[in-house]
Amino acid sequence: MKKDIILAGVGGQGILSIATVIGEAALRENLYLKQAEVHGMSQRGGDVQSNLRLSSEPIMSDLIPMGGADLIISLEPMEALRYVQYLKPDGWIVTARNAFVNIPDYPDQEAVLARIVSYPNHVLLDVEQLAKEAGAPAQAANMVLLGAAIPALGIEHDKMIDGVRRVFARKGEQVVASNIAAVETGYKNAKK
Amino acid sequence: MKHLLLGDEAIAQGAMDAGLSGVYAYPGTPSTEITEYIQLAVSRQPSTEPIHCRWATNEKTAMEAALGMSYMGKRALVCMKHVGMNVCADAFMNAAITGVNGGLIVVAADDPSMHSSQNEQDSRFYAKFAMIPCLEPGNQQEAYDMTAYGFELSERLRTPVLMRVTTRMAHSRAVVETTDRPKPQNKMSMPGDVNHFILLPAFAKRNYAELVAAQPVFVRESETAGHNSYTRGAKPERAILTTGIAYNYLMENYQPQMGCSILRITQYPLPVALIDQMVRDGAKEILVIEEGQPVVEELLQGLVPSDVRIKGRLAGDLPRMGELSPDSVRQAIGLEPLPVREKEPLVAGRPPALCQGCGHRDMYAALNEVAREYPSPRIFGDIGCYTLGALSPFHAIHACVEMGASVTMAKGAADAGQHPSIAVIGDSTFTHSGITGLLDCVNANANVVVLISDNLTTGMTGGQDSAGTGRLEQICTGVGVPPEHVRVVVPLPKNMEEIKQVLREEINYAGTSIVIARRECIQTLKRHLKAKKQ
Numbered sequence: 001m002k003k004d005i006i007l008a009g010v011g012g013q014g015i016l017s018i019a020t021v022i023g024e025a026a027l028r029e030n031l032y033l034k035q036a037e038v039h040g041m042s043q044r045g046g047d048v049q050s051n052l053r054l055s056s057e058p059i060m061s062d063l064i065p066m067g068g069a070d071l072i073i074s075l076e077p078m079e080a081l082r083y084v085q086y087l088k089p090d091g092w093i094v095t096a097r098n099a100f101v102n103i104p105d106y107p108d109q110e111a112v113l114a115r116i117v118s119y120p121n122h123v124l125l126d127v128e129q130l131a132k133e134a135g136a137p138a139q140a141a142n143m144v145l146l147g148a149a150i151p152a153l154g155i156e157h158d159k160m161i162d163g164v165r166r167v168f169a170r171k172g173e174q175v176v177a178s179n180i181a182a183v184e185t186g187y188k189n190a191k192k
Numbered sequence: 193m194k195h196l197l198l199g200d201e202a203i204a205q206g207a208m209d210a211g212l213s214g215v216y217a218y219p220g221t222p223s224t225e226i227t228e229y230i231q232l233a234v235s236r237q238p239s240t241e242p243i244h245c246r247w248a249t250n251e252k253t254a255m256e257a258a259l260g261m262s263y264m265g266k267r268a269l270v271c272m273k274h275v276g277m278n279v280c281a282d283a284f285m286n287a288a289i290t291g292v293n294g295g296l297i298v299v300a301a302d303d304p305s306m307h308s309s310q311n312e313q314d315s316r317f318y319a320k321f322a323m324i325p326c327l328e329p330g331n332q333q334e335a336y337d338m339t340a341y342g343f344e345l346s347e348r349l350r351t352p353v354l355m356r357v358t359t360r361m362a363h364s365r366a367v368v369e370t371t372d373r374p375k376p377q378n379k380m381s382m383p384g385d386v387n388h389f390i391l392l393p394a395f396a397k398r399n400y401a402e403l404v405a406a407q408p409v410f411v412r413e414s415e416t417a418g419h420n421s422y423t424r425g426a427k428p429e430r431a432i433l434t435t436g437i438a439y440n441y442l443m444e445n446y447q448p449q450m451g452c453s454i455l456r457i458t459q460y461p462l463p464v465a466l467i468d469q470m471v472r473d474g475a476k477e478i479l480v481i482e483e484g485q486p487v488v489e490e491l492l493q494g495l496v497p498s499d500v501r502i503k504g505r506l507a508g509d510l511p512r513m514g515e516l517s518p519d520s521v522r523q524a525i526g527l528e529p530l531p532v533r534e535k536e537p538l539v540a541g542r543p544p545a546l547c548q549g550c551g552h553r554d555m556y557a558a559l560n561e562v563a564r565e566y567p568s569p570r571i572f573g574d575i576g577c578y579t580l581g582a583l584s585p586f587h588a589i590h591a592c593v594e595m596g597a598s599v600t601m602a603k604g605a606a607d608a609g610q611h612p613s614i615a616v617i618g619d620s621t622f623t624h625s626g627i628t629g630l631l632d633c634v635n636a637n638a639n640v641v642v643l644i645s646d647n648l649t650t651g652m653t654g655g656q657d658s659a660g661t662g663r664l665e666q667i668c669t670g671v672g673v674p675p676e677h678v679r680v681v682v683p684l685p686k687n688m689e690e691i692k693q694v695l696r697e698e699i700n701y702a703g704t705s706i707v708i709a710r711r712e713c714i715q716t717l718k719r720h721l722k723a724k725k726q
Contacts, residue, residue, distance in 0.1 A: 010542065023196060027367070033196065036364040038307070039221055039654075044577065046544035051364075061444035062364040062437070065518035067530030081536040089531060102545065104584070107538040115536055 001031065002055040003154055004064040006083045009075035010100045011048045014142040017167075018073060019052050021146060025155050025163035026054045036062045045102055047079055073149045075127070075142060076100045077112045084119075092152040093119050094190070096127040096145055123148050123190045130185045140182035147186025157187060197368045199361035200225035202332045203271075203299060205368070206339030208233060211375035213266035213294070214244035216254035218624060219653035220273030221308040222362035223301035227271055228656070241377045247650075249659040250595070250624040251276035255283035255298070262296040262352075263389060265381030267343050274302040274315050275594065279625070281318070287352045288322035289391060289399045293383040295343035296352040301362045304484050304515040308359075310575075310594065312513065314484035319354040319460060323403055325410050326354045326460040327419070328436035332366040334458060338419060340375075345418075349409065358483045360515060361437050411461050418459040422466040424473050427451035431475035432525070433467075435488055438481040441521035450525070462491060471496050479524060480504035483516050543583055551711035552578045554683035555645050556586040558691040559616070562699070563588075569612050570605055574598035574626075576618035577652045578645050589616060596625025603629065603638045612699040615642045620650040623660040627671060633704040634672035641698045642706050645683075647713035655716040668706045677705035684711065 005022070007015040019035055026033050036051040051064045066085050071092045074080035080095035087093070095116060099109045116124050125148050127141040134144070143164065150157055164183055168176045197205060204226045207215065217227040230245045244261070248254035251272045261268035270280070277284065277300050284298060300315035319326030327342050329335040335357065342353045387395045414420055425431070431453040434442050439456050446452075453470050457463065470478070478500060480489040489504040496502070503509040509524045510516065522529060546553050555578075563569040573579055573589030574597060581588040591601055598615035599622075606613040617626050622644050633640055646664060650656040660667055668678045679698060681691045691709070698705040712720075 011544065023365070027196065032367070034364060034366050036360060037198075039225070039363050044544035044547060044580065044652075045542075047542040059366075060440040061518045062360050062366075062440065063518055065444065065522065065530060067532040068518075078539055079542075082539045084533050084536055087533060089533075103540060103542055105540045107540055111538060115538065 001154060002057070003053075003071065004069045005052040005054070005153070006064060006069045006072045006086050007050040007052055007074075008072060008079040008083055009048060010079065010102065011045050013075040013100070014139065015048060015050055015075060018142050018146045019050050021160065021163045021167050022052060022054070022153065022155070024167050025159050028159065028162070029155065031056055032059050034059045034062050047082060049083060071149065071152050073145060075145060077116055077124070078107065081112065081115055090121065092121040092123070094123040094145065094149040094152060096141065097124050098126060098128050098141075125186065125189055127186070130189060131182050134178070134181040134185040136178040136182040140179055143179045143182035144186035147183035148190035150187050151190060193370050193372055194367050195370060196365050197332055197336070198225055198363060198365050199332045199335045199357055200301070200363070201229045202335040202368045203339050203355070203357070204229035204233075205370055206336040207267075207269045207297070207343075208243065209371050209374040210340040210343045211267050211377045212243055212269055213377045214258065214261045215269045215271065216244070216248050216258040217271040218248050218251050218254055218276060219650050219656045220276050220301070221653055222303060222359045223271045223273045223276075223299060224653045224656070225362070226269070226299060247657050247659070251280040252283055255280035255287070258296060259283065259287050259290070262292045262294040263383060264294065266294040266378045267296075268294065269297050269299065271299040272301070273309065274300055274313050275309060275311065276300070277315055277318050279595065284318065284352075285322050286391060288324045288403060289396055290389045291350040291399065291403075292346055292352055293381065294378050295346035297339065297342045297346060297355055298352055299355045299357065302356060302358045302484055304358055312484065314487055315354065315356045316460065316484070316487045319356070320487075322354075323407060324351050324354060325349070325413065326356055328356045328458050328460070329361065330436050330439050330456070330458050332361065332364070332368050334419065335361065336368050336370060338458070341419070345413065349406065349413070351403075351406070356436070358437065358515065360483075407461070411464055414459045414461055415463040415465045418463075420455070420457050420459050420463045420466060422455045422469060423453065425451045425453040428453040428470075428473040429476040431455065431470050431478045433457065433478055433480045433488065433492070435482040438483050438516055438521070441516050441518050442481055442525070444518045445522040445525060445527055457488070462488065462495070464495060467492070467495055471500060475500055477501040477503060479509060481510065481516065481521055481524065544580060545583070546577060546580050547714050549714045550577070551647055551683040551709065551713075552581065552645050554685060554688070555643070555691075555709040556581045556588045558683070558688055558695060559614070559643065560586060560588050562692050562695040563612070563614070565696070566612055566699070569614065570602075570610050571614045571616060572598040572602045572605070574615070574617040574621050576621050578616060578618055581616070595621055596629055599626045599629035599640075599642055600632060602640045602642070603633045603636070606639045607636070611639060613640045614699070615640060617642065617644055618651065619644055619646040619648065619660060619664060620658040622664070623658065623667070627667060630668065630673070630704070631671050637703045639702050640704055641695070642704070644706060644708045646708050646710040648710070649713045649716050651713045651715065655713060655719065664708055673704055673706050677701060677703065678708070679706065680708045680710060682711055683709040
């Protein structure tokens with residue numbers, strides 16, 4: 001098993017929480033893992049990405065080569081497109097459709113979504129709406145996206161739910177429950 | 193035990209497990225997490241053996257305090273980003289002359305590609321400059337293991353040891369196996385020969401002669417006892433030399449049938465015997481893959497016969513600037529690139545920006561309006577979140593060079609006749625390196641306004657304690673700024689008129705004045721409110 005994942009978004013959106021849950025589930029599976037993060041200045045509302053590599057064999061590079069990613073998981077549609085040069089020919093894009101507009105020259109939003117849809121392997125979700133429908137707070141939108149990525153990740157659904165439970169356990173049963181509800185919603189909608 | 197650790201955290205855990213007594217550091221990306229990890233560990237489990245872990249005012253004070261800890265026989269760690277080495281260079285260079293008592297490791301975290309820095313200087317030059325051993329771990333596990341080794345090496349050879357890491361290792365997580373038998377701290381002990389620490393010329397000459405004489409010992413350590421390894425290939429005419437994490441990019445792409453001889457370096461000075469062996473085995477070309485500047489590539493020119501072709505960043509086989517990638521290394525070893533898609537042309541740049549609700553924003557809004565009232569204002573910026581004031585929408589600053597330069601460059605500009613000459617500096621940067629410059633201003637009664645944008649924290653690195661919090665007015669008046677020209681405002685939209693008036697008054701005052709714009713960082717405020725709720 002080998003999965004190279006690019007996590008993308010805007011600083012502060014919560015891509016590292018997605019990485020933490022996947023990492024937790026992967027470690028329980030005894031997989032090797034490397035995760036390169038972005039800290040420092042770029043976290044201030046700029047574009048951020050994290051390279052997450054999982055494998056049953058030892059992993060050498062902390063960075064994913066161009067054309068090597070199995071999957072882009074993005075909390076923002078334009079940010080998903082920023083990394084397409086890293087995506088394998090048969091790779092997946094799993095992204096939120098919710099634009100984060102904090103720059104004056106943000107492109108036409110419909111054009112961005114049209115570009116996402118042009119990739120045969122894509123999942124495009126309104127994660128904010130789905131989080132609301134699941135009765136979860138807006139901050140759990142990232143967990144909706146994680147749920148949507150489960151089929152492409154190659155980690156079993158139940159093991160990912162266990163990962164969510166362990167990562168959020170410290171924050172109380174209510175937080176665990178709403179995050180699990182968010183993951184389940186994303187999972188169901190991605191399979192549609 | 194197995195832990196998922198950042199490279200920085202692996203160094204921190206390695207140091208604690210090796211009997212660390214004190215970590216001394218000023219925050220700086222990508223080094224900050226080393227000290228933060230130790231602070232968190234100490235706060236969770238206050239040990240019977242205390243570990244000093246409070247932030248230092250700057251890298252020089254950190255280095256000196258660590259040398260004092262080492263003088264007393266205990267193990268000390270100093271951590272900084274690469275440019276911090278410039279700040280502590282005086283102490284660092286002379287610590288090589290004094291030598292150490294307790295183990296002393298200086299961690300320099302370099303930032304090739306300048307993700308969060310103003311240059312990409314390579315700290316390995318500093319180790320060579322000071323003539324001390326340098327460790328460059330190749331992965332997170334080695335970062336952990338080599339920290340313990342570094343302390344042992346430092347005590348055995350009685351020298352400080354530089355550990356050089358780069359952004360990709362510092363900020364990447366991997367599973368690290370740690371010991372379940374941590375070492376106790378050293379007992380306090382005086383140096384055997386106190387004169388070693390008294391750098392009068394007579395003593396310093398003797399010490400320096402000892403350091404020079406120790407060089408072959410350091411080389412031998414790199415060749416035999418250390419962490420370097422050489423593997424002869426089936427086709428040894430083609431050889432590859434990697435340093436630190438560069439090995440990982442090679443192995444990501446390497447195919448066994450290439451049959452190259454491979455020399456993997458994680459410890460300096462260069463292991464000359466291993467390089468000689470590689471040449472004796474028939475190397476006709478050596479590709480040097482190293483993160484940062486072409487340090488080894490240059491040195492190699494003097495170590496191998498002239499008919500051996502040296503390839504690398506200088507020779508043009510790898511990019512001269514920026515960090516390595518699996519892709520650039522793939523190309524350098526002659527493999528075809530993977531199929532890569534077209535870029536998406538509609539993607540727009542998304543540069544970082546000051547947070548919504550940040551006090552620096554209101555400070556810049558007021559400053560820009562007042563500055564426009566003068567024909568040719570100059571505003572000298574400094575290092576911190578507020579450097580983002582250079583970008584849209586503010587375009588407020590006209591310079592930003594290094595820690596503290598705002599104050600002294602504003603002074604120099606005023607000396608040259610510039611008016612208004614204004615410095616903008618954060619509270620933590622001001623205590624780091626602005627106070628001495630302010631004293632120069634006061635002594636010359638320079639016609640400058642120093643605007644301290646005080647958010648009560650070291651913001652850009654994530655909100656660490658700031659050395660002068662609550663005492664900035666006292667510091668400024670203590671240095672000699674007249675109290676009536678130390679003004680404090682609260683940067684909020686509702687105070688705009690008052691702030692502008694204060695700025696005008698101090699710009700029009702012909703002397704050195706301070707305006708402190710004080711409001712808590714919005715990020716630490718959120719954290720404090722959340723903590724209060726729980």
